[in-house]
Amino acid sequence: MRKTMRSLMGGEGLARILACGLALWLAAAAPATAASLDAALLPKIQGATFEVVAAKPADDPLTYEKPLPLDLLPFQERTDKYHSIGTAFAIGKNQFVTAGHVLLTGVDSLWGAPSLRDANGKIYPIDKIEKFDLRKDFVVFTVSGTPGPETLDVDTKPVLNQEVYAVGNALGTGVVIRDGLYTSDTPEQQDGAWKWMRFSAAASPGNSGGPLLNKEGKVIGVVLMKSANENLNYALQMGEVLNAPAQAVIDRRLPYRFDIFSTTLSNNLKGQFALPLGVGEFFKRYQSVFDGFVDSQLKEILAKDPDKLFPRGEGSDQLLYGASWLNTVPGLIVRNSTGEWGLVEKDGNRMSLAANGYVQAGVSGHNFLMHLRRPDTLPAAKLYGDPLALAEQLCKMGIFMRPIGSEQVRITSLGKPTTDTVYTDHSQRRWQLRVWAMPFANTRIITYSLPVPDGYAILMRFAAADDSYDNLADMRALLDYMSVGYEGSLAQWKDFLKNTSLLPDALKSVRIEADYQQRFSYSSNRVAFSVTPQLQKIEPESTLTLGMGFVPDHGKVVWDVNAISLRANPQEADRLHIERNVAPPASLDDDARSYWDKLVKRRHPYEATAFASDGETRIGAPATDAGTKSPAVMYSVFYAMAGSQAQDSMKPKLDMVMKDLKVSEQ
Known part of the structure; x- marks a missing residue:
C-alpha cells in the first residue's frame, strides 16, 4: 500500500x-x-x-563506525x-x-x-x-x-x-x-x-x-x-x-496501490468508536481500524479480475511458457497496462564483501531486491541461523547511515532484530522475516530473506514506524510474485541442503549428489542425469544453477525446477544446460510455436550439430519420455565449450549426456 x-x-x-x-x-x-x-x-x-x-x-x-560527533x-x-x-x-x-x-x-x-x-x-x-x-x-x-x-x-x-x-x-x-x-x-x-x-x-x-x-x-x-x-x-x-x-471519527479517502499492478484503488478508510479513551487504548483501536483497511484493500485489489491474476489467464502465457527463471537477484512479476504479465529484474550494482562475498542490489519502487553471496568464511548455518550475521553483511553495504550535522556516520551493527520468524509463501518457500529498529529515525528495517545455496535472496524496505503493518502486509503479498533462481557452488549446495527446515517443498523431491572428480548426479520426479569428469570437471567450485519458477504441468501451474545449468567452474565456460519446455497454447505468437516446432522436428539448434555463438561452441538436442510419440513436455539439452570446437569433439560430449538422461514426464 x-x-x-x-x-x-x-x-x-x-x-x-x-x-x-x-x-x-x-x-x-x-x-x-x-x-x-x-x-x-x-x-x-x-x-x-x-x-x-x-x-x-x-x-x-545500533553500533557505529566511530563515536557520534554530537558536538556538530x-x-x-x-x-x-x-x-x-x-x-x-x-x-x-x-x-x-x-x-x-x-x-x-x-x-x-x-x-x-x-x-x-x-x-x-x-x-x-x-x-x-x-x-x-x-x-x-x-x-x-x-x-x-x-x-x-x-x-x-x-x-x-x-x-x-x-x-x-x-x-x-x-x-x-x-x-x-x-x-x-x-x-x-x-x-x-x-x-x-x-x-x-x-x-x-x-x-x-x-x-x-x-x-x-x-x-x-x-x-x-x-x-x-x-x-x-x-x-x-x-x-x-x-x-x-x-x-x-x-x-x-475515521473517514478519509485513500489511494491504494499494490506493486504488481498499474491500477490504483480509491476507497475510504472508515471507522468510529466511542470516547474518551486512554491514549494507549486509543492507539490500539485506531491501529485496528487502519490495519483492517490495509487488509481489505489488499484483498480487494487481488480479487479484481481473478481469472486474469497471474498465473491465470492468457496474459500469463508468455511468461509461463517462455521464462527459464534463472535470475539470482529477485525479480518481480508485474502486470502492465495491456494485461500482460512480465518479469521485472533490477540487477543494480554489485558491492564486494570479504572472501568472495558480494551484495547485488536493485530498486523497484519502495523495494530493495538483493542477492547476498555469503563470504566463503561465513558458514551457511551461521548465516541462516544468526540474524546478526545477516545484519553484519547488510551493514557492510554502507546504506545504513546516521546523519549528524554535516556528517553521515555509518552504522556497523543493527543489534538484535525485534522480529525473527519464518513465513511460508504460496510456493512453499521459507522466507526469514527479520525486523530491526532504527530508533533515532523512528524507522524500522524489514527484510524477508530466502535462503539459497550461496546465501540469500532478499526483499527489504525502510518503513516509518507507523507504517510497519502496511509494509509488512504489502511485502508478504509480494513474495508470491517474486522469482528467484537457486545458484551456488557444489560445496555451497552441500551446506545448503543440510538446512532441511528452510528448503522449499519443490526441492524435497530433488536429489543432488556430488562426488568430486568422480560423479555428479541430479534426479527428480521429472528428469534425471549424471555427469562424469569425461564430460567436464566436477569440483567443489563447480556451479549448479536451478531455474525455479512457475511452470505449466498438465493443466495446472506449479512452482518447480524448469532449468538446470552445471558449469565446470567460474573460470571455465564448459557447461551443461537442460531446460524444460511445454507445448505452447494457441494464445502465444508464432515465435513460441516455431520454437516448439524446432524441438519436435529436431531442427537447428537441436539437430546435434555444433555451432558457434558468443565466443563459444554449442551443441544441442531435444529429450522426451521414451514412451510417448506426441509429447506435451520436451527438454532441450545443450553443451557448451569456450572457443571454436569441432563437431567430432562436441558430439561425443552431447552423447554422454543423452545416454544417461532420463525424462519421466509426458
Whole structure:
C-alpha cells in the first residue's frame, strides 16, 4: 500500500524529522511578537501554547563506525531529551487541542506516545482522548499533571480579511507568532462537507496543531496544513472542533496501490468508536481500524479480475511458457497496462564483501531486491541461523547511515532484530522475516530473506514506524510474485541442503549428489542425469544453477525446477544446460510455436550439430519420455565449450549426456 499512515496525516512531523536528520531545535524562549498584536495578550498566549514532543529513546541498539560527533549539533538539539513534533493549545481546564496527524505520530512509534511541554520545559503526558476526527484532522485531549491556568478564548464566527496570527513551534525552534490575513474559505477536498480557512500568515513544519488567533487573541482555527505552492495555509474553524461529538471519527479517502499492478484503488478508510479513551487504548483501536483497511484493500485489489491474476489467464502465457527463471537477484512479476504479465529484474550494482562475498542490489519502487553471496568464511548455518550475521553483511553495504550535522556516520551493527520468524509463501518457500529498529529515525528495517545455496535472496524496505503493518502486509503479498533462481557452488549446495527446515517443498523431491572428480548426479520426479569428469570437471567450485519458477504441468501451474545449468567452474565456460519446455497454447505468437516446432522436428539448434555463438561452441538436442510419440513436455539439452570446437569433439560430449538422461514426464 503506497498511501501510508504517515502520509495521510499530512506529513509535517516525522517526514521533516527524517529528511533533515532529526535537526530540531527546541528553544523555550518567549514567543516572538507580531507588531499589531496587543503585547498584554502575550503572557496568556504563551501560557496556553505548548510544544508536542516525543521522548528520544534512552537505548540505542545500533553500533557505529566511530563515536557520534554530537558536538556538530546545536547545543539545544544534542542536550534535549525530546523531539519536537508539533504544537497544542489549551481551550479549557485540562482540555487541549492539536492536529490529529500530530497525535498519530505516536501510533506504533519507537518514541512512545506524545506529550506536551510548556515554556518552562515541564512535561505533561497525554492522558485521555476526548474527540478525534481524521478527516478534519483535529483531536481534543487531556493530560496528566496540572499545567498552568492559562486558556485561550474561542471565536467561532471569524470574519474574512481580518488580521490573524499563527502561533506554533515553527521548525522546532520554539513558539513564535506570525501575522497575516484570513483570506478565504475553500471546500474540503473529498466532498465539500465543510470549508477550510485559508490564511497568509507564515506556517512551517512544527506549526501543525497550533492556534490561529484574531487580533483579540481568541482562537478562530487550528493550523493544519501548509500550502505546497503558495503562502496560503489551511486551518480548521474552531466551531468544527467544539461541535464535534465525543467519539473518534475515521473517514478519509485513500489511494491504494499494490506493486504488481498499474491500477490504483480509491476507497475510504472508515471507522468510529466511542470516547474518551486512554491514549494507549486509543492507539490500539485506531491501529485496528487502519490495519483492517490495509487488509481489505489488499484483498480487494487481488480479487479484481481473478481469472486474469497471474498465473491465470492468457496474459500469463508468455511468461509461463517462455521464462527459464534463472535470475539470482529477485525479480518481480508485474502486470502492465495491456494485461500482460512480465518479469521485472533490477540487477543494480554489485558491492564486494570479504572472501568472495558480494551484495547485488536493485530498486523497484519502495523495494530493495538483493542477492547476498555469503563470504566463503561465513558458514551457511551461521548465516541462516544468526540474524546478526545477516545484519553484519547488510551493514557492510554502507546504506545504513546516521546523519549528524554535516556528517553521515555509518552504522556497523543493527543489534538484535525485534522480529525473527519464518513465513511460508504460496510456493512453499521459507522466507526469514527479520525486523530491526532504527530508533533515532523512528524507522524500522524489514527484510524477508530466502535462503539459497550461496546465501540469500532478499526483499527489504525502510518503513516509518507507523507504517510497519502496511509494509509488512504489502511485502508478504509480494513474495508470491517474486522469482528467484537457486545458484551456488557444489560445496555451497552441500551446506545448503543440510538446512532441511528452510528448503522449499519443490526441492524435497530433488536429489543432488556430488562426488568430486568422480560423479555428479541430479534426479527428480521429472528428469534425471549424471555427469562424469569425461564430460567436464566436477569440483567443489563447480556451479549448479536451478531455474525455479512457475511452470505449466498438465493443466495446472506449479512452482518447480524448469532449468538446470552445471558449469565446470567460474573460470571455465564448459557447461551443461537442460531446460524444460511445454507445448505452447494457441494464445502465444508464432515465435513460441516455431520454437516448439524446432524441438519436435529436431531442427537447428537441436539437430546435434555444433555451432558457434558468443565466443563459444554449442551443441544441442531435444529429450522426451521414451514412451510417448506426441509429447506435451520436451527438454532441450545443450553443451557448451569456450572457443571454436569441432563437431567430432562436441558430439561425443552431447552423447554422454543423452545416454544417461532420463525424462519421466509426458
